[in-house]
Structure formats: C-alpha cells, structure tokens
Amino acid sequence: MANGEEKTVAAPKRKNVKHLDSGGDRNQVIGDKLLEGKQVFDSEIKSALRVYSGK
Amino acid sequence: MIYLKTPDEVRVMRKANLIVRDTLLMVRDRIKAGVSTAEVDRWVREYIESRGAYPSCLGYEGYPASTCISIDDVVVHGIPSPKTYIEEGQIVGVDLCATIDGYHGDSARTFPIGKVSKEKLDLVQAAEDAFFEGIKGIKAGDRIGDISGAIQALVEGRGYSVVRALTGHGIGREMHEDPAVPNYGEKGRGIRLRPGMTIAVEPMINLGRYDVYTERDGWTVRTRDHSPSAHYENTVAVWDDGIEILTI
Structure with missing residues (x-):
C-alpha cells in the first residue's frame, strides 16, 4: 500500500x-499502469487519493 | 494575469480534467493502424459531448478540430484529416481539451502504434518521465524554473532535446492563461508558484535537434530535422503541500 x-x-x-477491501473504486490510469508493469509515480497516487479524501 | 483558484474552483476544474483523462483512455483503447486521424477526432468529440462537456480546441482561434493529432515528426497541433491514416510503427500524439462548468482541462499522451522501434518507445517514455521529474517535490513557493530546469535536465541527460518554441501554460477559465511554463530553464529562476495556480505542464521533446517550424496551414508544428517528437501533458494545481495532478 x-x-x-x-x-x-x-x-x-x-x-x-x-486484510484489504478495495471499496469497489479503481483509478484506471494507475491500475492499468500497474497491470502493464509500467512505472507509477508517487505524485500520481497522491493526486488520485485527493479525489477520495474530498480535498 | 495569473488567476489563483480556490480549492472549490479546482474541484470544479477537476471535473473537466477527469473528462479529458477518460477521453484519452478511450483513445488509447481504440487507436490503431488503419484508422484516420479524422475518425479519432470524431471519437473524441462524441465522447466529450456525451459527458456534457465541450471540446475546447474546436474553434479555438480558428482551430478546425476537437483534437490535435501529431504523428512522428509532428510536434503538436497536427490537424486531423480523413486523408491521414495512422500506420503501424508510428508514435501518435493526441492532445485534447474539454470545458465544463466554465473551466478547462488539458492533457496529452503519445501512443505507440503496433510494433514501434525502441528508439521511439524510449522517446515516448522520456516525455512522461520528464513531466514527473519536472513536478517532483514542487510546491507553492518554488519557482517555474524549478519545473523547467528539471524537465530540461532529464531530457537532455537522455540525449534528447526540448522544444523551446512552445511551452506549457496556465489554464482555468481560459484554455491558455499566464504563466508560460517552458520546458527549459534554470532552477531558482522564474515566477514564484503560489497556492491555487493551475498550469498545464507539457514536455515536448525531440529525438534530434530542438528546432521546429510551423507549416503553411498555420498550425502544424514539425521538427526541422524531421526527427520524431513526443509529447506528454497534464493539468496540475499547485498547493502548499505539493502538486495535484488533475488529469489522473
């Protein structure tokens, strides 16, 4: 995580x-990169999480 | 004039930017050899309109299409055409904008078509890497040159060149606002980034030299040495705690 x-x-x-529950949501950009073995950047994850945190 | 957005305004902007993101995902999944660039443009317009938004490139300063589709040595602003067919081995830059609720989103990706040379694949990856290197660690109080210098250092470190004639830009209620965001520059120089600034950071990088020219159509920008070019763009917001990518 x-x-x-x-x-x-x-x-x-x-x-x-x-011990994890996805909650049903999936960020397609990040998910697809992970599936394709491409590099995911910290800024992508941080930015995607802002959507869910309501910021 | 630089317009600083409130968090609520950025939340509205995110709506346009997520539409742009999803449009590019749609293009990624459908684009292939044999398709005309006009058809890709039609997909984009239909999709953006199905989401209740408007493709803001269309009609912008007279631009005749909803997307810019730039193949191989075309850097940006390639005009879609029913006579231009995408071919195996090409790299195709797709740059599009959408507006909804009064705010714009802007993003671009370069898609490899079928079996593409390692040379071109590495160039495409470098454009993306340059974007993330440019925004790494950036927050309010830093300077535009911190982004520009980082992009230039990565790109030139890998043996490529950054296009100097074109830059990233502010974005919000207008598709192009101040400030310009060059892809070359010096760390510690340039205007200071402030909370609420929303900018489109868009490395445009060439396999060969950085010189470009504009064709007689007044739009299509091509590398002067006809080497391939790659483009990667996201709209971001600047905050005290860092950069928020709105097109993720």
Whole structure:
C-alpha cells in the first residue's frame, strides 16, 4: 500500500491482501499502469487519493 | 494575469480534467493502424459531448478540430484529416481539451502504434518521465524554473532535446492563461508558484535537434530535422503541500 507520501511506491507498506477491501473504486490510469508493469509515480497516487479524501 | 483558484474552483476544474483523462483512455483503447486521424477526432468529440462537456480546441482561434493529432515528426497541433491514416510503427500524439462548468482541462499522451522501434518507445517514455521529474517535490513557493530546469535536465541527460518554441501554460477559465511554463530553464529562476495556480505542464521533446517550424496551414508544428517528437501533458494545481495532478 502506498499513498505517495509517507508510504511511497519505492517503499510501500506491506499488507496481506485478505486484510484489504478495495471499496469497489479503481483509478484506471494507475491500475492499468500497474497491470502493464509500467512505472507509477508517487505524485500520481497522491493526486488520485485527493479525489477520495474530498480535498 | 495569473488567476489563483480556490480549492472549490479546482474541484470544479477537476471535473473537466477527469473528462479529458477518460477521453484519452478511450483513445488509447481504440487507436490503431488503419484508422484516420479524422475518425479519432470524431471519437473524441462524441465522447466529450456525451459527458456534457465541450471540446475546447474546436474553434479555438480558428482551430478546425476537437483534437490535435501529431504523428512522428509532428510536434503538436497536427490537424486531423480523413486523408491521414495512422500506420503501424508510428508514435501518435493526441492532445485534447474539454470545458465544463466554465473551466478547462488539458492533457496529452503519445501512443505507440503496433510494433514501434525502441528508439521511439524510449522517446515516448522520456516525455512522461520528464513531466514527473519536472513536478517532483514542487510546491507553492518554488519557482517555474524549478519545473523547467528539471524537465530540461532529464531530457537532455537522455540525449534528447526540448522544444523551446512552445511551452506549457496556465489554464482555468481560459484554455491558455499566464504563466508560460517552458520546458527549459534554470532552477531558482522564474515566477514564484503560489497556492491555487493551475498550469498545464507539457514536455515536448525531440529525438534530434530542438528546432521546429510551423507549416503553411498555420498550425502544424514539425521538427526541422524531421526527427520524431513526443509529447506528454497534464493539468496540475499547485498547493502548499505539493502538486495535484488533475488529469489522473
């Protein structure tokens, strides 16, 4: 898990997937990059999370 | 004049920018060899309008289409045409804007078509990497030159050149606002970034030299040495705690 700040893409927090719930939402840009093995940047994750945090 | 947006205004801007994002995702999934650039333009217009927005490139200063579709050595502002067909091995820049609720969004991607040379693929990736290097660590109080210098350093470090004749720009209620955001410059120079500034950061980079020219149509910009060019763009907002990419 990463939030682009305290937990970066390079040093994410490791979690057992069975302890996670996606909530049904998916950012397609980031999701597709991950599936294609492309680099995801911390600024992308941080910006995407702002949408969900209501900022 | 630089217009600073409130958080509420940026929330409204995000709506236009997410439409732009989704439009580019749609193009990414459909664009292929054999399609004309006019058809891609039609997809874009139909999609943006289906989302209740307007393709703000259309009619802007007389521009005749909803997108700019720029193939290989065309840097930007390639005019879609029913006579221009996308071909395997090309890299195709698609730049589009949308407006809704009075605010604009602007983003561009360069798509490789089919089997593309490593040379071109690396160029396309470098344009994206340059964008993220440009905004890395940037926050209110920093200077435009911090973005520009970082972009230039990455691009030239990889052996490419940055286009100097064209720049990124402010964006909001107008598609093009102050300030200009060059893709070359010096760290610590230029205007200071302030909270609420919304800008389109858009590295345009060439495999060869940076010189470009505009064709007789008054729009199409091409590399002078006809080397391939790649373009990557997002609209971002500047805050005290960093950059928010609105087209993600």
